[in-house]
Amino acid sequence: MRPSEMLKDSCSLEWQAATNHVFCQELTLGSLSLDKMRIYLAQDYTFIDNFVRLAASAIHHAPTLADRLPLAAFLGIIAGPENTYFQRSFDSLNVSKEEQETPSLLAPTAGFQALMLKAAQSGSYANMVAVLTVAEWVYLSWTQNTDRIDSPLPFYFQEWINLHEGEYFESVVEHLRTQLDRAYDAADGAEKATIADYFKQAVTLEKQFFDACYDI
Numbered sequence: 001m002r003p004s005e006m007l008k009d010s011c012s013l014e015w016q017a018a019t020n021h022v023f024c025q026e027l028t029l030g031s032l033s034l035d036k037m038r039i040y041l042a043q044d045y046t047f048i049d050n051f052v053r054l055a056a057s058a059i060h061h062a063p064t065l066a067d068r069l070p071l072a073a074f075l076g077i078i079a080g081p082e083n084t085y086f087q088r089s090f091d092s093l094n095v096s097k098e099e100q101e102t103p104s105l106l107a108p109t110a111g112f113q114a115l116m117l118k119a120a121q122s123g124s125y126a127n128m129v130a131v132l133t134v135a136e137w138v139y140l141s142w143t144q145n146t147d148r149i150d151s152p153l154p155f156y157f158q159e160w161i162n163l164h165e166g167e168y169f170e171s172v173v174e175h176l177r178t179q180l181d182r183a184y185d186a187a188d189g190a191e192k193a194t195i196a197d198y199f200k201q202a203v204t205l206e207k208q209f210f211d212a213c214y215d216i
């Protein structure tokens with residue numbers, strides 16, 4: 001079994017909870033309340049900032065140019081179309097400049113930022129790709145698990161789905177999983193336990209990140 005599959009199976013309850021979350025179901029059905037979407041987007045924009053920093057660190061630590069390039073290309077999507085998506089959504093949903101730039105961080109957002117920073121500062125490529133893999137694989141999985149409707153969705157729902165499905169995004173997740181598989185295989189026992197810990201913490205935080213939009 002691939003190490004990435006084994007890591008996923010080792011926290012399957014948390015994985016199921018994150019990838020079948022009611023937030024994702026409501027988003028794809030178009031029934032998600034706009035207040036929840038506003039909260040989510042403002043929190044997630046601060047997540048993206050730290051994700052970019054962690055991805056940059058992983059690019060630096062990747063073993064070869066061939067390992068580095070797919071993540072570098074993916075960062076271009078985040079810096080380009082994904083960033084524009086946030087700006088257009090903030091405008092359309094009337095999210096204030098203050099909420100866009102300095103929202104009060106909810107606990108899972110702060111927890112995720114701390115985990116990403118810790119992974120980057122650990123200097124271990126394996127720890128970094130464990131967190132990055134979870135972040136993108138959980139999103140690919142929820143787009144695959146959710147139901148769809150025939151009528152068109154507002155762009156701030158539809159484009160969020162589009163950014164996390166399809167052939168290109170599947171190739172990003174496959175690249176990250178392959179990087180994680182190799183780094184895990186090369187790790188010793190203690191390092192493997194640390195990688196598994198990062199993986200599980202990230203999955204748990206993904207679920208809590210969605211939960212937090214309902215707690216306000």
Ligand SMILES: Cc1ncc(CN)c(N)n1
Pocket residue numbers: 044047135136139206209
């Ligand atoms: C919290 C979180 N996790 C993952 C993703 C996927 N890009 C995201 N935007 N936000």
